[in-house]
Amino acid sequence: MKIENRSVGDIHILDCSGKITLGEGTMSVRNAVREVLKNGGKKIILNLGDVNYIDSSGIGELVSSFTTVTNGGGQLKLLNLTKKIQELLSITKLLTVFQVFNDEKSAIASF
Amino acid sequence: MKTKSNKIEVSIGSALEYLDLVQTLTDCITRFMGFGEDAAHWIGMSVRESVTNAIQHGNKLDQSKKVDIRFGVGPDRLDIVVKDQGSGFNVEELPNPLDPENLLKPSGRGIFYIRSFMDEVEFKPLSRGGMEVHMVKRVPSN
Numbered sequence: 295m296k297i298e299n300r301s302v303g304d305i306h307i308l309d310c311s312g313k314i315t316l317g318e319g320t321m322s323v324r325n326a327v328r329e330v331l332k333n334g335g336k337k338i339i340l341n342l343g344d345v346n347y348i349d350s351s352g353i354g355e356l357v358s359s360f361t362t363v364t365n366g367g368g369q370l371k372l373l374n375l376t377k378k379i380q381e382l383l384s385i386t387k388l389l390t391v392f393q394v395f396n397d398e399k400s401a402i403a404s405f
Numbered sequence: 406m407k408t409k410s411n412k413i414e415v416s417i418g419s420a421l422e423y424l425d426l427v428q429t430l431t432d433c434i435t436r437f438m439g440f441g442e443d444a445a446h447w448i449g450m451s452v453r454e455s456v457t458n459a460i461q462h463g464n465k466l467d468q469s470k471k472v473d474i475r476f477g478v479g480p481d482r483l484d485i486v487v488k489d490q491g492s493g494f495n496v497e498e499l500p501n502p503l504d505p506e507n508l509l510k511p512s513g514r515g516i517f518y519i520r521s522f523m524d525e526v527e528f529k530p531l532s533r534g535g536m537e538v539h540m541v542k543r544v545p546s547n
Contacts, residue, residue, distance in 0.1 A: 358511040
């Protein structure tokens with residue numbers, strides 16, 4: 295699991311790649327999101343295009359990050375869902391919770 | 406690990422480090438059986454979720470307790486049984502992750518996913534203590 299943080303203005307884009315599974319993967323997402331919040335960032339895009347595997351704990355971590363950011367007065371949006379992540383979010387009704395984008399420009403413009 | 410006719414059995418300690426090993430074994434079996442890429446992915450995830458539950462919630466990461474996994478490879482179906490040595494639970498009492506009050510909970514979706522992706526799922530308390538999860542995925546007929 296690898297996460298690279300880049301900024302476009304005041305928007306933080308976290309490019310995630312690899313596996314978001316219980317343990318190292320979920321901790322990496324949690325730490326990356328908390329790091330942005332700690333440094334005053336409020337607008338976060340999680341780019342999941344290169345996430346090749348996610349389990350229920352990974353989905354839970356996305357929810358947890360969403361709640362943490364929202365409760366802190368920020369916004370967290372999802373970019374480039376793979377077909378499998380989309381299905382996991384869809385059947386657990388989480389697509390109604392997250393704002394999801396298929397291209398980065400639209401995601402950035404939505405803030 | 407031992408292979409006997411159409412059964413493959415593996416017993417692991419209660420550590421999350423074994424999850425990738427179990428997942429790799431599952432992927433080999435589903436590939437051998439000719440499942441499609443999507444079905445194989447969801448079977449692998451279901452096994453991973455059930456073994457995670459057995460290690461984490463069943464055996465509570467107690468290294469002295471084992472998780473037994475048995476794959477039954479049939480001509481038209483894959484049976485998977487996962488047993489732990491924990492204190493068991495009542496599956497009917499688990500909160501529904503789709504209820505609005507549970508939607509934003511960080512956990513509680515694993516069993517829902519297993520039930521969504523496998524053709525049959527049965528949870529049974531064991532007389533010696535612990536839980537048994539029996540999952541079935543049928544091989545699609547061409």
